[in-house]
Amino acid sequence: MSRKLTVIPERCSGCRLCEVVCSINRFGVNNPKKSSIRVMVLYPHPVIRMPIICRQCKVPKCRENCPTDAIISKDGYCTIDEEKCISCQQCVMSCPFGAIFLHGDISVPFKCNLCGGDPQCVKSCPKKALLFVPEHTLGQTHRMASVLKYTKMKEVEYVEKGEKKILRYADGERIKEER
């Protein structure tokens, strides 16, 4: 089953644990500047914290623009073949999300490889702002919200263990309006 790394920016606290863990796992050093995930903090206009991640696009711009075919897609993620890479930074410039990074110590650009299928940033995130979920569940939150917000749902009150509750339902028998 194919999984996707995804972000809920509203939850992010900006602690940058994802960055540290990434650098340790990937390069064996404690250096948030060598991570393939980067927390952007914008304040106060607008107020938002958002970790930038590679979305592992299925039609990757980085691969498309690589002049030496150094970017390889396999197992649901893209990697940079260091042998083929000439470090021209075309991929860095062409990623629409800015999710490919550079560092003075490292000769080629680097990007997320999902830690080979078990992303450590997700495990380290104390706010559950990073998720690694089955592909088909992406967008489910919005689908769910859309259902819950359906205006024609009706309500009935009932009592459970002495507590007043409300049950909401869509009444298939009583629907009168035609679309």
Add this chain to the structure above:
Amino acid sequence: MKLKGGYFKKLLLVDLDKGNAEAVPLSDEFCLKYVGGRGFGIKLIWDNLNNFKSPFDPQSMIIVAPGPLTGLYLPASGKTSFVSISPATGIYGDSNMGGSFGVELRQAGYDALAIKGRAKKLSYVWIDDDEIAIVEHEGLKGKGCLEVEGILKNELKDNHVSIASIGIAGENLVRFACISADWGRNAGRTGMGAVLGSKNIKAIVVRGSKDLPVYDLKKLKELSDVSFEKLKSHKYFEFWQQQGLMSVIDYANESGIMPTHNFKDVQFDRADKVNGYEMQARYKIGDTACFACPMACGNICLVKEGKYSGTVIEGPEYETACMFGPNLGVDNFACIIKANALCDDFGIDTITTGNLIGVLIEGQETGLISEEELGGMKLKWGDEEGIIQLIHQIAYREGIGNTLADGSGGVLEKMPQLKPILSQVKGLEQSAYDARAAISMALGFATSDIGAHHARAWTVAKELEMGKEWSLEQKVDLVIYHQTVRPLFDMLGVCRLPWIELGFDEHTYAELYSAVTGITLTLDELLKKSNNLYDLTRAINVKLGIGKKDDYPPERCFSTPIPSGPHAGKVLNREEYEKILAIYYQKRGWDENGRPDMRSVSKRFSDKM
């Protein structure tokens, strides 16, 4: 012993008079003895003490020092200390902040930064790894802390630089001006922002790219993985993320130790209007955390309606909410947010500001100050407009604000009649815990090396929960333990909150330190280093005129019994306080006047960098 990690072994010394910067090597012995952070700062202040006469003397020095654990993969490793002689008190001063500023400074390859001299024009210090510049920038004049951060990030075209800045108050030498970084983290106390202001430095900008030196990264990772899991599984972990320090309002109110109406009362009848639940329900829009901290105790609050609509801040935290809320009789959380936002932007300490405004309100209520003295203001409890006006006046040094801007010292010089109602020690205004119910807390405030701040010894909870019947000796031990372990956190460059709030075992820090430096030390050995430095801050203060006369809690602790709550009627007993102070001196090895053996101190700390 040879260090194998933890330090770059470099101090960046910026001399504004000469307009240059130099990386000074630090020896292994120096790093091991002073550990880092506050420790490095204290030693540098001690060595520089004879070179200047006042905190605003160009030759005074301000030290910015993260610790050997700052920036590493371990819980809450984002702390940085700012150390100098305090313009607020005239004695040793330090204040620390979280965020990422210290991480960036370390990544630039320095264990500490020291700045001395005075720039000719308003400037910022630009540390870009090994390239250092002092950049004149008069366009920053009059700008707020956050504004400066925004302007410089824009001009340098880098959102990832870390910026510590001062606001208008720092430029105007308000003696309790703070230093702000990372959009609202503050080194709030003791006026470090005024020191930078006196040096014509509006900001310090850092970009660092280096790997942090760690001896055994595998071991560090193992230890920290377990540590993070422990914290995350604590029963209050999620609650802590939700409310952070704002949860303390309810705790302090119920325990009857929450300063209300200028420290006269200890409970606020409308506390539910200014507590964590009120914040969550109507104002909170997000969490914010310092570097590598899972607890995310910071809250981002926004006022969405009413006259303060559109005000957004990182905060408030307990101290601010209490000092601008109950302490001033304010029951409107939106007003607290507004006051907090103004203080953050002007760059003034919210604790001192709230404390001093409370004194004015009570002073006027009781007839100690006239309307004329306040320029025609008629203050009363909960007076939102008056409070906001006073904050402006302090930052711009206008009217009565000019007196307030000089802190307790300035206020008492002009209005000595306020002495009985001004809660301060050594010139630093008391922070938001009442000390009448717990003598250890009073002793903690009184013997803190920077003045009446809770960060050194916050013992009130422990004494009230389990130590009420303890002997004075036990209470002194508690105070000294706190005054040792808490500064140790400031030396290592980590936050104390995982330890205080989520029961994180302080012994873990010794294991982490050992893994990082390659030198195996126990917690006791680290504590000993911290304890030694308490003698050194005391020696600095003694040289600056501090003695037994300055080691007393605020007057109100003796004079006014607690009016209500679980400790109603309690007041400190002078004789008992004399006893506990004598025991304290004896356990510290200081003489009956509170002086350490100055010759021995000079000898112990005469080493070179």
